[in-house]
Amino acid sequence: MPTMSVAQISDCHLYEDKSALHYGANVFDNLQRILDELGKLAHLDAIVFTGDLTQDHSLGSYQLFNQLIIDAKLSCPLYVLAGNHDDEHVMATTLTASTINHKKHIERGNWQLLLTRSKSETPAGFVDSHHLQQLAHVADRVEHTLLFMHHHPVDVGYFIDRHxxxxxxxxxxxxxxxxxxxxxxxxxxxxxxxYQGPKNVHVYACPATSIQFDPDFDGVKALPKGAGYRQFMLHHDGTITTTLVYLD
Structure with missing residues (x-):
């Protein structure tokens, strides 16, 4: 048995209007279906949401997310990070469902999940000096750490690298x-x-619950691929098994 089983979801890009389409996709329905699937998973210890909750920056989009989490009746906590689209204050005050947890350090056995802030004043990411120091020294009590963040820390070869x-x-x-x-x-x-980061540290990117980007287009264009999430099995010896799940 793994020490810890974790699901990651990301980039739901909700609107206040449940019927609104994002590049042809009903993002509310997509997130609802993903959460329904996660609610059926046995032995899930945590879900981590890695940001870009909102597309229209409305209070209603945050309220919709909160209500979806309540309705999903998840059996484990859901931890949240802000993406470049998100307002951290609105997240903190609106995401109040009992299942939502705003902690950024989660320990279980000899593993730790560390949620690191990468939001800046622009769409691009920046990890400030405080969080860099935290990154460098947070291993005092744990043997293995899986680090979560919104922005990608390696170039991936298409337009999103500009951000x-x-x-x-x-x-x-x-x-x-x-x-x-x-x-x-x-x-x-x-x-x-x-992706392969420095010193053989893998970078695992998560499918969006909204749309999957076409890497051959210089801008936002959706691939004909459904909503997805990533699941991690964290093993006692420090190894990680990960799988991708798409609904369509």
């Missing part, structure tokens, strides 16, 4: 200083892919 992590070198220096970090899990790129 990637601006201080990649500083970020990876902090990761290298923390010997417990086994992998990085991110959202933002709207694709379920695996």
């Amino acid at each position: 990637g992590l601006n201080n990649q070198a500083d970020f990876w220096q902090a990761v290298e200083a923390n010997q417990s970090i086994r992998a990085v899990a991110c959202g933002h790129i709207h694709r379920g892919q695996t």
Whole structure:
């Protein structure tokens, strides 16, 4: 049995209007279906949402997310990070469902989940000095760490790199200083892919619950692929098994 079973969801891009379409997709329905699937999973210890809750920046979109979490009747906590579209204050005050947890450190056995802030004043990402220090020194009590963030810390080869992590070198220096970090899990790129970071640290990107980006188009264009999520099995010896799940 794994030490910890974790699901990651990301980039739901909700509107206040439940029927609104995002590049042809009903993003409310997509998220509802994903949450229904997660509610059926046995032995799930945590769900991590890695940001971009809203598309229209409305209070109603945050309220919809909160109500969807209540209705889903999840059997485990859901932890939340802000994406570049999100307002952290509105998230903190509106996401009040009992299942939602705003902690950024979660420990179980010899594993820790660390949720790192990468939101900046622009759509691009930036991990500030406080969070870099936290990254470098947070391993005191745990043997293995899975790091979650919104922005991708490696280039992926298509338009979203214009809005990637601006201080990649500083970020990876902090990761290298923390010997417990086994992998990085991110959202933002709207694709379920695996990339190789420095020092053999894998970067696992999460499919969006909204749309999957076409990497061959210079801008936002949806692939004909359904909503998805990523699941992690974290093993006692520090190894990670991960799978991608798409609904269509």
